[in-house]
Amino acid sequence: MKEIKQVAVIGAGIMGHGIAQIFAAAGFSVRLYDIHEHMLQKAKEAIEASLSLFVTHGMISAEQKEQALGNIRLTISLAEAVADADFITEAIPEKVELKWEIYRQIEELAREDTVVASNTSTIPITQLARYAKYPERMIITHYFNPAYLVPLVEVVKHEKTATSVVELTLETMKRIGKVPVLLQKEIAGFIANRLQAAVVREAFHLLEEGVAGAAQIDAAMKAGPGFRWAFIGPFETLDFGGLDTWQSAMNNVAPELCNATQAPAMINQLVERGELGVKTGSGIYAHTPETVAAAIELRDQRFLSLLHSKQNETAGH
Numbered sequence: 001m002k003e004i005k006q007v008a009v010i011g012a013g014i015m016g017h018g019i020a021q022i023f024a025a026a027g028f029s030v031r032l033y034d035i036h037e038h039m040l041q042k043a044k045e046a047i048e049a050s051l052s053l054f055v056t057h058g059m060i061s062a063e064q065k066e067q068a069l070g071n072i073r074l075t076i077s078l079a080e081a082v083a084d085a086d087f088i089t090e091a092i093p094e095k096v097e098l099k100w101e102i103y104r105q106i107e108e109l110a111r112e113d114t115v116v117a118s119n120t121s122t123i124p125i126t127q128l129a130r131y132a133k134y135p136e137r138m139i140i141t142h143y144f145n146p147a148y149l150v151p152l153v154e155v156v157k158h159e160k161t162a163t164s165v166v167e168l169t170l171e172t173m174k175r176i177g178k179v180p181v182l183l184q185k186e187i188a189g190f191i192a193n194r195l196q197a198a199v200v201r202e203a204f205h206l207l208e209e210g211v212a213g214a215a216q217i218d219a220a221m222k223a224g225p226g227f228r229w230a231f232i233g234p235f236e237t238l239d240f241g242g243l244d245t246w247q248s249a250m251n252n253v254a255p256e257l258c259n260a261t262q263a264p265a266m267i268n269q270l271v272e273r274g275e276l277g278v279k280t281g282s283g284i285y286a287h288t289p290e291t292v293a294a295a296i297e298l299r300d301q302r303f304l305s306l307l308h309s310k311q312n313e314t315a316g317h
Contacts, residue, residue, distance in 0.1 A: 014145060139156065
């Protein structure tokens, strides 16, 4: 198995700069590419702020922060980004035509043995690799926002992905401190987003039926299932609760659950009005720049505490 030393991240948006930070903090040399200089500068500022938060919480030292920053080189040259790369992560917008074009350029500029991973959350790997000269090196590594904090990375292969590429990808994800989960077959939404979509569908159903308000539903999730799901998954929960108990619960509740096959009507209405959430200042909740900044800071602080706890749990095993 070859050793990964040089990494390229294509796209400096929210996910791209988070992925670049993870690799840099793990000691890899990273080239972060974007077509826009201002996006690279925003990425640099975001990475510096995020690493400072890690220092504040004692997760890394000030020296390690500077080392991580020194491991990242920003560039608007795709050739410079990928020419010497051992592992490339594509994190550009979810438009397959854009991805096909960037893969075409990568094939002209990168080595044939360089792994090409996509951070897509919606496009099947077979579709991404449709026009690839070297489909055996293509794979999906799906991170979760914020990528520098959430441990999960879903890894998706296709029938032509080389076994060595799968093994190298899994090993690399572990080296950067992630928890890789390999899917055995392609399916829309992978694992986590399918589970999340099921919960969101039922949450909107409860809201639309007037069972509870959005804040109450969020509180029920955070203080209930969300609290325990951080450490025991759904099947572990069933075993602890008793399968006979859950058999009765499912028989009683399942017929009453929402079975809609499209986005909830409330989401459609909000989108039509341009109320998209934090990015527009209004969505399910009302937002201001000040409340958003404070909420993100508090969220990341809590995520860091949880991450530290889970790392201690893993070390204990």
